[in-house]
Amino acid sequence: MKFTLSWLKDHLDTDADVGRIATALTALGLEVEDVTDRAKDLAPYVVARVVEAFPHPNADKLRVCMVDLGQGEPPISVVCGAPNVRTGMTSVYAPAGTYIPGKDLTLAVREVRGVVSNGMLCSAMELGLSDDHEGIIDLAADAPVGAAYAAWAGLGDPLIEIALTPDRADCAGVRGIARDLAAAGLGRLKPLAKAEPVAGTFPNPVPVHLDFPPEAAGACPLFLGRLIRGVRNGPSPKWMQDRLTAIGLRPISALVDVTNFLTMDVARPLHVFDADGIRGGALTVRLARAGETLEALNGKTYALDPAVTVIADAHGVESLGGIMGGARSGCTEATVNVYVEAALFDTVRTAQTGRRLGVESDARYRFERGLDPDFVAAGMDYATRLILEMCGGEASEMFVAGTPPDWRRTYTLRTDRVRTLGGVDVPAADQVRILRDLGFHVTEGEPMTVVPPSWRADVHGEADLVEEVMRVVGFDAIPATPLPRTSAMTRPALDARQRRTASVRRAVAARGMEEAVTWSFMAGPLAARFGQVHDGLRLLNPIASDLDVMRPSILPNLIQAAGRNADRGFPDAALFELGPQYRTPEPAGQQTMATGVRAGLAVQRHWSGAPRPVDVHDAKADALAALEAAGAPVGNLQVTTDAPDWYHPGRSGTLRLGPTVLARFGETHPEVLDLLGAKGPMVQFEVFLDAVPAPKKKAGTARPLLKLSALQPVVRDFAFVVDAATEADRVVRAVRGADKALVADVAVFDVYQGPGVGEGRTSLALSVTLQPTEKTLTEAEIDAVGQKIVAAVAKAVGGVLRG
């Protein structure tokens, strides 16, 4: 919402300057976005006369001008290159030291090819006023030499732009803003004399019918019409054109300008029909019929549907109610008889129509926020008076279709409520004064009884009344009171699951992985490669075609990110994300994941040893570290080789606790790398944090008692030859199970295939730690355990000791 200071002063009797007004507007909740004070910005520029202009002695394209600044001093020399400069011309002069906005430079006295140039004669572009740089500003001969240019040119009216919140429909007009400022003590609201009733001199000849089915009865509760005959439609007067131009609207003709002016002045959009274009001598306000279209005033043609409120004549639609008029019946310079419409339209229907048809207009902006239901006739009279003043003619009586809606609502306000809700102590008498200044009807008492004014449809109860009082008092008056503590000591803010999630994030980062945050949505075709995408997770209005489904896995985003980093010259990415993936639209279908990828080299080329590319065991270690930080019993997990098909089938695994899948890890499937435009080697893991069992509620914080053996552990090495397909984990489990009391640890320290073990066989070398608890083991006892281990391995996997 834009307006100028002088426009504001049409409604507000004030001597406050623009700075004070801007501060007050922001304090009232009418946030000032910008104040453009061109008089201030352009203060150094003065009107000057070129007494003489002659060719520069040393340059073909330059002229030396002797310039009179109107101060009674002798003319000064200015070198000028403009093609239009000439003797006797009146233009705009900037002295040395002036900042030139159009050129972003500050002027200095300088010598141009041997001639001193004092300042500059300026073009409109150099002043930042327009794009015109064809030559210097050419003023009328009677322009007062020596005067400040901006003030003389009428640019001295500061332009104020405020950001309007959607509740303040009343401040979509300058008058509403003036009313708020008056309540805040910045002046007095002037009466609006031009909105006094205008008596018609003849009956309205164009009747209006409201024709709505019961379910759309509220679409247009009130429609006023009036014919003004015998008008002469030409340009509107300069004062109105200046008002409109200043806020960026283009003057069109007096009749159209009046409607635009009222829209901005009192937030009362109207429509003017050329009455001679109304066919059948009557108007009907109704819902559009399927197949109807309208060419609107903006030149576009809209296909209408039966949810749109239209104004139609005998032959078809002439206007979209509350949004935009039609081109055919619009007013032109030739209009002699004008039919003025002032109506109320349903806010929701107007908003939905505007959104569906994609029409933005100043009328729609106001109608969808809600117009003052008690300012329909007054708006019509205001417009009528302006039209009669500007265009002459004769006004008919007002035709009324429908009834004004009942807008009166009564609320109570406890006198202490501003203090108990708002935290500010405002005396009751001040509360009453503020509300009355804002137009509320107040009956004093405990509680007070308050009726909001017709233009405040946004006020719906005591809390709103508290806000009205507070915003006029100013939010600066609210004291800052610390929130009382609920307990002497700070209690934990995180529950067990949140705490574990936080631990996982830091544990994985500590393993050298960089945490990324990537979009929750991704491209449907890519998502499909990572399991089925639920139909309920396809966006109806994606912002881009490659961000159209909720991600079923975080992996594709990370794989692509690793690819992008490699393209930039950083191939050894280690990226993880701790966040959601989406399997169904239900809350339970959102899974919290710790997902990561590693690409390129795990061990860099280095003088101390050989480089090593990432492999499946890096991803497995990451997954296990994440699970351990999440509190999963990592010692009890089983590894199975059934990871889904976005993993390398022979180099991947699933970590399970019983039947529950806790994680997957492995090499990225080469097809997936191709699909996502990334290069291997790359490994990946996905940890399902929600699947990790919740920690047991233990009694107290104590850990189990640590029993340390005084006896030295004994380490014995074994090498078993097994079938090459035998999984090492089965051998290790067999060894552990051979003597659960004595076998404390089993480590695999060599895996060998080749000469000496036979075709299709593998030698596994294990280091077994025996921990005696009662007495030192004898050689015989150690041998006995060794035999149990050999027997157990033979039984479990058919392995034999390597000879």
Add this chain to the structure above:
Amino acid sequence: MDDLKAELLAAVAAATDLAALDEARIAALGKKGRLTDAMKALGALSPDERRARGQALNEVKDAVTTAVEARRATLARAALAARLEAERVDVTLPTRAERAGHLHPISQTVDEIVAIFADMGFALAEGPDVEDDFHNFTALNFPPGHPARDMHDTFYLPDRADGSRMLLRTHTSPVQVRSMLSLKPPIRVICPGRTFRSDYDMTHTPMFHQVEGLVIDETTTMAHLKGCLVEFCRTFFDVDDLPLRFRPSFFPFTEPSAEVDIGCSRKGGELKLGNHGDWLEILGCGMVHPNVLSACGIDPQKYQGFAFGMGIERIAMLKYGIPDLRTFFEADLRWLRHYGFLPLDMPSLARGLVG
């Protein structure tokens, strides 16, 4: 005798390595050594001569033995020094690579926010990203068709079988709704999370993070809201005298509503937070609207409270001088390493919140 002694000691002193020293020792003290031979010859002497000569020989023997041990220690030191010198390596070579990972600034910022609000008695609450119309709009007092819904640029998903309209939450306020529906007052929760709006330009991304706070009890006023946010902003930004300005605003779910600015300076194109006369908007807040309390099963006649919300990326950018919002989601390793945080850098009020 003195000649013998001098000769033997000279031989010890002349030994340049342990082997030569051993030879000298054997030549003097071995079974066939000079001194041993001389000792053997004592038997042929008279008792007096024997005593005198024996004493002299013993003195020589002691002197040689001492000299041998001293020489042995010297040579051992020299041998060790030579070995260590031979073991010299180039310590200027680079170490084996140990790559440190980092936390994303969003995670660190959330942890900082939680640390501060935990101290004011708030608990962390979370909720789903895919929401229904009730939790995201209706319960929050957005009337159907209200222009405020337009301001949210909502992403929609297909309707559920029961007809409920599904969407991506446009703010974390649905978590407040879920908290009010599941908890009994007094309530203090802080709700960080992903949020989604269909907007993509220099200063907007279709996904971003918000943190909202909610306090519900019988006595909390807007003065407490101001006190709470003043404490938060000063602690978070680590500026003790950071001024806050409350301006009336509009949100459907709060009444009265305010936007909050913090003090700053933009002199010379550089943004600096503090009491410098200029203002920067950072958050929205207000007293929870009675309609919201009713929709969430809380009696608005008895209970009241405040809510606030702010963009996490925005305050992280302000605090850590990160210039471009869009870079948060690009997973560029150089950016993550530069703006990220070490995993051991865990925010707490005890250690301070500034890295």
